Amino acid sequence: MAESVQLHIATPLLESIPLTKRAGFPVFVKCENAQPSGSFKIRGIGHRCRKAVLSGCKHIISSSGGNAGYAAAYAARQLGVKATIVVPETTAQNVRNRMSDAGAQVIVHGKVWDEANDRAQDMIAKDKEAIGIHPFDHPDVWAGHATLVEELANELPQKPDLIITSVGGGGLLCGIAEGLDRVGWQDVPVLAMETVGADCFNKSVEAGKSVTLPAITSVAKCLGALTPAAKCMECIKDHKIYSEVIPDKEAIRACLMLLDDHCILVEPACGAALAGIYARVIHRLQEEKKLQSDLKCVVAIVCGGYSISLEELLKFKKDFNL
Numbered sequence: 015m016a017e018s019v020q021l022h023i024a025t026p027l028l029e030s031i032p033l034t035k036r037a038g039f040p041v042f043v044k045c046e047n048a049q050p051s052g053s054f055k056i057r058g059i060g061h062r063c064r065k066a067v068l069s070g071c072k073h074i075i076s077s078s079g080g081n082a083g084y085a086a087a088y089a090a091r092q093l094g095v096k097a098t099i100v101v102p103e104t105t106a107q108n109v110r111n112r113m114s115d116a117g118a119q120v121i122v123h124g125k126v127w128d129e130a131n132d133r134a135q136d137m138i139a140k141d142k143e144a145i146g147i148h149p150f151d152h153p154d155v156w157a158g159h160a161t162l163v164e165e166l167a168n169e170l171p172q173k174p175d176l177i178i179t180s181v182g183g184g185g186l187l188c189g190i191a192e193g194l195d196r197v198g199w200q201d202v203p204v205l206a207m208e209t210v211g212a213d214c215f216n217k218s219v220e221a222g223k224s225v226t227l228p229a230i231t232s233v234a235k236c237l238g239a240l241t242p243a244a245k246c247m248e249c250i251k252d253h254k255i256y257s258e259v260i261p262d263k264e265a266i267r268a269c270l271m272l273l274d275d276h277c278i279l280v281e282p283a284c285g286a287a288l289a290g291i292y293a294r295v296i297h298r299l300q301e302e303k304k305l306q307s308d309l310k311c312v313v314a315i316v317c318g319g320y321s322i323s324l325e326e327l328l329k330f331k332k333d334f335n336l
């Protein structure tokens with residue numbers, strides 16, 4: 015059963031007419047919001063959980079800002095094992111409820127994910143039957159996320175000129191890099207988007223070494239890792255990765271514009287990726303001659319996520335005067 019139960023799905027890839035019109039070049043959206051757990055996380059977290067259960071694990075303990083934890087709770091339910099998810103105070107109540115509804119025990123500890131992760135590590139050390147599921151820093155997580163690029167290789171009309179993603183701890187970025195290697199697209203550049211106050215990867219790229227933020231001050235709480243996975247710093251050696259940072263306001267604007275363009279409600283962590291187009295970051299890179307002017311195929315990953323509601327988005331709209 016654990017070998018064969020389906021955890022993630024092959025998600026829709028849409029040629030986005032509204033985004034293509036706004037951008038002036040063909041834009042495809044990879045709709046990870048359609049995953050059973052509401053975000054791309056189930057790809058890597060599901061793969062990690064399945065391998066853990068096949069190795070005899072009876073209790074999954076995950077730390078998460080929210081979406082990785084829900085993916086772990088969902089995977090544990092499908093795999094028929096116990097799950098405990100440790101989340102920081104910033105994790106939205108609706109996400110905590112979803113984890114409980116999936117059958118997981120939810121423990122709230124710490125102001126940021128890193129503190130929740132410390133508590134989870136303590137629990138893992140004391141439970142011989144448990145295996146820890148890291149939300150972004152594990153080879154099995156990256157291997158699972160890489161399936162997204164394999165689907166692109168099967169679906170896109172041509173090799174992409176650019177793939178846009180957002181970065182929290184860098185697990186999705188590392189998975190994309192692994193996927194590009196798998197399908198022979200090592201030269202495809204990646205635009206890695208973060209928000210001000212959740213930009214540990216950008217700070218690390220600028221410093222040429224891993225940097226730990228003093229705090230997470232962005233509203234994109236699900237990008238809230240203080241330090242990126244070390245693997246990210248290897249990825250930038252082997253792949254062309256543009257690291258860009260936008261203010262929270264642009265992430266919220268992107269969420270609002272995507273809702274209008276595609277009737278898809280996403281959280282700020284996902285809006286950050288779409289801001290690569292909506293905030294014209296790509297156009298600036300083109301003006302700076304860092305990106306080719308004749309883009310023919312750009313893929314934006316709609317990473318999804320449940321840390322949002324219509325009410326919260328409307329409050330952000332008001333707070334940011336949008």
Ligand SMILES: COC[C@H](NCc1c(COP(=O)(O)O)cnc(C)c1O)C(=O)O
Pocket residue numbers: 053077078079080081082083127149150180181182183184185186187235236237238239281283284317318319320
């Ligand atoms: C603290 O949180 C890290 C992680 N969220 C990460 C996340 C990302 C960034 O993915 P990453 O770069 O961490 O693999 C993007 N988009 C969404 C909707 C996300 O939830 C979590 O849920 O535990």
